[in-house]
Amino acid sequence: MFVNSASLATYEAEASATRRLESARRAATDEMMVAIAAVHDLEVKLDIERTWTEEDPEYQDAARYLRHRDFHRALDRVQQLVVQRLFEMSKANLASIGNVFLLVFLNIFALFSSRLQDAYIYLESLEATWQGNTRGLGQVQ
Numbered sequence: 001m002f003v004n005s006a007s008l009a010t011y012e013a014e015a016s017a018t019r020r021l022e023s024a025r026r027a028a029t030d031e032m033m034v035a036i037a038a039v040h041d042l043e044v045k046l047d048i049e050r051t052w053t054e055e056d057p058e059y060q061d062a063a064r065y066l067r068h069r070d071f072h073r074a075l076d077r078v079q080q081l082v083v084q085r086l087f088e089m090s091k092a093n094l095a096s097i098g099n100v101f102l103l104v105f106l107n108i109f110a111l112f113s114s115r116l117q118d119a120y121i122y123l124e125s126l127e128a129t130w131q132g133n134t135r136g137l138g139q140v141q
Contacts, residue, residue, distance in 0.1 A: 043051070052059040065072070 042048075052062075054060075
């Protein structure tokens with residue numbers, strides 16, 4: 001029986017690729033099992049009796065926060081910069097200017113904060129409306 005060397009090389013290359021993929025799959029499965037065991041151990045240590053599901057309000061709040069965490073981080077960064085600037089002004093003996101700056105900034109921040117909060121609430125309502133309209137259409141949410 002005659003075997004074509006080109007088809008043998010192709011078979012060997014495909015078999016090698018399959019072995020590599022199978023090895024990667026086994027490694028990923030092992031990592032997943034280690035992660036599951038770590039989560040279970042943590043739940044036992046923290047005395048967590050019930051795992052959140054997508055219907056739980058706590059899960060939905062956490063998911064909403066994670067979707068908007070960049071916004072929250074930006075607000076935290078602005079607050080950090082304001083405090084940093086006030087410390088710099090106090091070191092330069094510009095405390096009175098710092099107080100004026102603080103009052104002006106707080107007024108501006110309050111104005112923009114309320115507008116940002118309104119925009120945030122509006123975007124959340126749009127998101128809820130969009131999710132309500134796409135349920136049952138087979139789209140990923």
